[in-house]
Amino acid sequence: HARRMGSDTRLTGRRKDGTEFFVDVSLSPANTEAGSLVTAAVRDVSDRVRVQQALAASEERFRTLVGSLDDIVYTLDAQLRFSRFYGRSLARESLLPESYLGKTAREVLGDEPAAVHEAAYRRALAGERVVYESETTRDGQRRAFQTALSPLRDASGETTGLVGVAREVTELKRAQTQLMVAERMASVGMLVAGVAHEINNPLTAVSINLQLACDELTKRVAQDQSLRTLSDEARDALTATGRVQAIVHDLLVFSRGSASEPAEPVDVRAVLESTIRIARNELHHRARVVKDFHAVPAVLANETRLAQVFLNVIINAAQALPEGSANSHEIRLVTRSDGPGHVVVEVHDTGPGMPPEVLQNLFTPFFTTKPLGVGTGLGLAICQRILASFGGTIEAHSELGTGSVFRLRLPAAQAAVAPPAPALDRPAQSSARGRVLVVDDDPIVATTLVRTLRRDHEVVAAHDGHSALERLRSGERFDVIICDLMMPQMMGMDLYVAIDAVDPEQAKRMVFLSGGVFSARTAEFLQRVPNACLEKPYDMDRLRVLVSDWVTHGPTSRHSKLAAPR
Numbered sequence: 351h352a353r354r355m356g357s358d359t360r361l362t363g364r365r366k367d368g369t370e371f372f373v374d375v376s377l378s379p380a381n382t383e384a385g386s387l388v389t390a391a392v393r394d395v396s397d398r399v400r401v402q403q404a405l406a407a408s409e410e411r412f413r414t415l416v417g418s419l420d421d422i423v424y425t426l427d428a429q430l431r432f433s434r435f436y437g438r439s440l441a442r443e444s445l446l447p448e449s450y451l452g453k454t455a456r457e458v459l460g461d462e463p464a465a466v467h468e469a470a471y472r473r474a475l476a477g478e479r480v481v482y483e484s485e486t487t488r489d490g491q492r493r494a495f496q497t498a499l500s501p502l503r504d505a506s507g508e509t510t511g512l513v514g515v516a517r518e519v520t521e522l523k524r525a526q527t528q529l530m531v532a533e534r535m536a537s538v539g540m541l542v543a544g545v546a547h548e549i550n551n552p553l554t555a556v557s558i559n560l561q562l563a564c565d566e567l568t569k570r571v572a573q574d575q576s577l578r579t580l581s582d583e584a585r586d587a588l589t590a591t592g593r594v595q596a597i598v599h600d601l602l603v604f605s606r607g608s609a610s611e612p613a614e615p616v617d618v619r620a621v622l623e624s625t626i627r628i629a630r631n632e633l634h635h636r637a638r639v640v641k642d643f644h645a646v647p648a649v650l651a652n653e654t655r656l657a658q659v660f661l662n663v664i665i666n667a668a669q670a671l672p673e674g675s676a677n678s679h680e681i682r683l684v685t686r687s688d689g690p691g692h693v694v695v696e697v698h699d700t701g702p703g704m705p706p707e708v709l710q711n712l713f714t715p716f717f718t719t720k721p722l723g724v725g726t727g728l729g730l731a732i733c734q735r736i737l738a739s740f741g742g743t744i745e746a747h748s749e750l751g752t753g754s755v756f757r758l759r760l761p762a763a764q765a766a767v768a769p770p771a772p773a774l775d776r777p778a779q780s781s782a783r784g785r786v787l788v789v790d791d792d793p794i795v796a797t798t799l800v801r802t803l804r805r806d807h808e809v810v811a812a813h814d815g816h817s818a819l820e821r822l823r824s825g826e827r828f829d830v831i832i833c834d835l836m837m838p839q840m841m842g843m844d845l846y847v848a849i850d851a852v853d854p855e856q857a858k859r860m861v862f863l864s865g866g867v868f869s870a871r872t873a874e875f876l877q878r879v880p881n882a883c884l885e886k887p888y889d890m891d892r893l894r895v896l897v898s899d900w901v902t903h904g905p906t907s908r909h910s911k912l913a914a915p916r
Contacts, residue, residue: 432454638680
């Protein structure tokens, strides 16, 4: 100890009762007549040491606690500079690296993002507890945080700084956005299905009456050539209704599906054709559409969800091209087999291409190069998930100046796609006449059906399910009962149940008409019963053949399921 003159030495020991004590010993030289001596000042510091130990233990517990959290805990001094922070290293690096210490939010984040934080800091300095949300971009990705600020006060109650607790909520925001998108898509789907159903009723009447008019004009043109122009005009109008019918069908395809629907064999070429029609408004003024369709087997997928994927990829390709450039750009759609078990669909565009930094983040949720309000950055990520649910993949290849290629790979289905229903001949004049009951709440549709079928059969109409049921309960019997599936008061499926209870044989003779099956109950019903279902607007000749065949051979004839629901 004498060799450490002028310094303090802390010694520890134990008293007789076993308690530990601490003393600080200060040594200093002293010269006396007796010679050089060393004087020692001994001070008992046991209480102070115990307080320091307790404080250090508390600090260690605090560090362990906040260090185990995903939250980031940090402090700001009175000048609003970062002075200390705690939290897991991954979370800390995303918001508060060590280089932040001693810097203000403006120095770290820049003027615009810092304004959000500084406004919150000022409120917290005034004594208010503030909770706010902010975003930062790191490694090219936006990350969202929710921060709570509270003032730090000294013993006198003066605010000496702030303590902040920041939690990353990026995944939560993504989930919320996806939920909103899903809810919006569900709402749009219900709206589209409802609109399509309402369009189908008058469209059915228009198309059938036009077809009747065309048939009549064709007969008369042979005797009166002056009617040829009128006949051609009616035929053009009928063709136009066919285009409207295809559009309505495509809308129903997009509105029906849900993630829970099972996969089944799907013809990718048919889905692509439907998608092209849906996207026509976006395509026709940007590029020529080239279809390079090779024969491929059916794929195992869901038609609606696959159409959603195709639409998203094709729209993205179109939006990569400038407007008014259809003569100089093209979008090429390719279908080909990739070995015995897979089908490849490719979407090529002649756009500007993508740099590597965009390409590598293309399927990252919320990553988008589109302007604010145009894209959410979810489309391709959702496409990737949908294809993965079918066992498929999607990848993109692109270079600046060479355009882009999106390649979708899907597993081939074991079963083939059902071939289109065979063309049916018009009923012969000698076909047996039968009794037909038409049940439809729309008077125009009911009248049109009566007009169509009365050439061959005795036809009566009922404008609701209750009236039809009363006829059957009164003893009337029919060879065919044509019934609208969706009606107020008593729907077609409810009428079926009621008729089945009265006369099961009559229930078997029901043919349903649908303007669009868009409820789980109706879809389940049509899968369960053996009856045929025609989608509006239906083909008049097909309906006449179906009815005549049933009148002649009964509901077990070969045409009973020709018009089964999709």
